[in-house]
Amino acid sequence: MEKFRLKINKKKYQVEVDAATPLLWVLRDELNLMGTKFGCGIGQCGACTVHLNGSPTRSCLLPVAAVAGSEITTIEGLSKENDHPIQKAWKALDVPQCGYCQAGQIMTASALLEENKAPSRDEVREAMQGNICRCAAYNKIEEAVLLAADENKLNS
Numbered sequence: 001m002e003k004f005r006l007k008i009n010k011k012k013y014q015v016e017v018d019a020a021t022p023l024l025w026v027l028r029d030e031l032n033l034m035g036t037k038f039g040c041g042i043g044q045c046g047a048c049t050v051h052l053n054g055s056p057t058r059s060c061l062l063p064v065a066a067v068a069g070s071e072i073t074t075i076e077g078l079s080k081e082n083d084h085p086i087q088k089a090w091k092a093l094d095v096p097q098c099g100y101c102q103a104g105q106i107m108t109a110s111a112l113l114e115e116n117k118a119p120s121r122d123e124v125r126e127a128m129q130g131n132i133c134r135c136a137a138y139n140k141i142e143e144a145v146l147l148a149a150d151e152n153k154l155n156s
Contacts, residue, residue: 004068008033009077019065024048026064027074035075035103039132046131049104050074056111075103078110085148086110093144097135105131109145118149 006013008031015030027033027050036059039047043058050059051073078084082091086109089095096102105128112119112127119127124145133141 002065004064006064006067006072007070008072009074015064017064020063022060023050023062023064023067023072024059027059033074033076037100037103039101039104044130044132045101046104046108047101049107049131051107051111054111054114056108073107075107078106084110085151086113086144089144089148089151093140093147095137095140095144097133097137101131101133105133105141109141109148112145113149119145121146 001016002019003014003016004019004026006015006026008027013031015026017026017030024036024038027036028038036050037047038060039045041060043061046058048058048060049056051057051071052062052067053071079087084106086106090102090106108128108131109124112124116123121142124142128138128141128145
């Protein structure tokens with residue numbers, strides 16, 4: 001067991017875990033940040049997506065030893081009042097069905113909008129293709145990302 005200092009959602013934490021422990025399990029089991037979900041465990045579904053230094057990253061594959069000193073943002077840290085443009089668009093269009101993939105979808109979409117304030121429909125599809133939705137809410141997800149991008153344009 002080793003001690004690791006982590007910065008998650010702008011707060012500092014110290015955990016004592018095996019260096020190979022995936023970040024996902026540190027978030028959920030050690031820090032009780034339950035918004036990041038376990039889906040497949042092999043980085044293919046996107047349910048465990050967090051931001052690592054602003055980039056969407058699969059936390060199920062990332063050993064905690066690799067993230068010390070990095071800025072990590074989970075769904076809990078995306079906005080204080082659930083008022084990020086992506087979260088507002090998700091709510092306005094009633095995107096979730098079962099909801100299981102939604103944190104990962106939102107984290108991927110918010111990273112896209114940080115990088116590209118006005119993505120085209122094709123750019124949204126390309127950015128979101130690594131996130132699987134069991135309920136096949138892909139059309140609503142795409143529309144929500146485009147709605148959030150429109151809101152960003154209005155607020156610029």
